[in-house]
Amino acid sequence: MPEPRDPVEPGEPPPEEHEAVPHDPTGLSLARETARALGARARRRRPPPSGERRRTVDPVSSGAHPDDRDPQTLSRAVHRLVDAKGWAAEVNVRTLLARWALLVGPTLALHSKPERYADAELTVRTDSTAWATQLRHMAPQLVAMLNEQLGADTVRFVRVLGPDAPSWKHGGRSVRDGRGPRDTYG
Template identity: 40%
Template sequence: MSDSHDPVAEQWEKLRRLSRSAGQDAKGTAASDGLSPTPVPPRTPYNPRRRRGRKPEKMKTRYDGRMDRSYRDPGQFGDLVQREIRRNGWNRNFAVGTLKGNWAGIVGEDVARHTWVVMYKEKERQLHIECDSTAWATNLRLMQTMILQTIAKKVGGDVVAELRIYGPRPPSWRKGRYHVKGRGPRDTYG
């Protein structure tokens, strides 16, 4: 009987060829039998700025189909702020702050140059506006309904119900600790 068909001997021969081809690859020669393992690429050094892992291609959903916002994904910052504003009941305060901060965007640049918001009374829902001249105060009183409609569109209809418009304040004549009581000068700012 011939031992040419021995399976154990064939396995040993394959292992010897693999070890020889791996030794030759390390020296720089190519293996020609096709049984050599694929070459391993050299390892890149550690870079702490490199991101690890892959981004998920699709957001996970809950059992009811809504997006799963886990603790790892807090969402957008603006959504978080809006949720806190609603939860604490700051809607009106936030709207008034927006109104004061964006007064030029609501009434226009040329009107905002001559007027400014002085205060807001929350109980009466009144917005007090001061003007730098009596002419601007009169014009603003004529435009009052249009301004209220614009405010309702931009910040909400339940924020401001009434505008109180004032002209310029005259200077105070009460100076020092010892002042004379009385009506003071008259017919000065007619």
Template identity: 40%
Template sequence: MSAASDAAASDIPETVATYLRLRGLTPSSRSWRKKRRRGGDDDENVPFAPGRDPLGLGAAIAELTRSAGWDSVLAKEEVVLKWADLAGADVAQHSEPVSLERGLLTVRCDSTAWAKNLTYMRAVILTEIGKRYPDAGVENLRFIGPDVPSWKWGPRAVPGRGPRDTYG
């Protein structure tokens, strides 16, 4: 070895020089410095820096949903899923949320009597939704009765007005 290569090899740690020799490469300080990381420039790789602590699973998922903009979508789903908690167990047996569009939550009831009684409870239910799920964006409630049978649809329906005076 020449004097220049001895001087260059002395700058390299012995472990790196041994590794390079075993790989069949000539140890030089230039190749060693090229692969070293720069110090001071990279703030995110500094140990014990703020924000470097590991997060719990719940906090990581909350951060993901917030950064992806899923908060309002998930809050709307929670309103539908937790309807029994919001309205009460007795009310939930006779009603179910059907849709939530443009701030209007539509709830289908078993009977028109239940729909009418729930209109009187609208303010209480709307306040509870706003308190628990403010990101859902529920501004109003609409209670509808059960679907009535339609005679215009079905396998034997005829287009047009059809016969009149059928029932007397």
């Protein structure tokens, strides 16, 4: 009856047939043959593609204490993103403008709303010209208050706009330099 063989791993060439080797009590020939097989397998491995290296773990940052590789809370990840992109001043302005009623008072907040912030200029829209005048008189104090809370020169100017004027264009076809508003609406 033939002797059973060891299974062959996929991708490995079939074992070479050797002549009957006299029994080696020290196992030296078996060790040499195993080392030769392992060396051949290691030589057949492909090197990693160029530019791709194995990541090594920094033994200093590894351990039981929290580090940057641990899962982060969403708020911490957002704060890190805001800091990395340099959006901190913009986010602070938007947060403060979301609390407009606390900044200017509830009465004035009912009749005005911040529309835009760009290039250190805050644009505020009011619902009547009287409230626009009130807010224009208050603009220097508003700039000082915003800069105190947000940092120097975050807001340099407050532009106050009154209500939008009504449109006199009605329909898809109208005269470009038409009549416009007159002293009577009839």
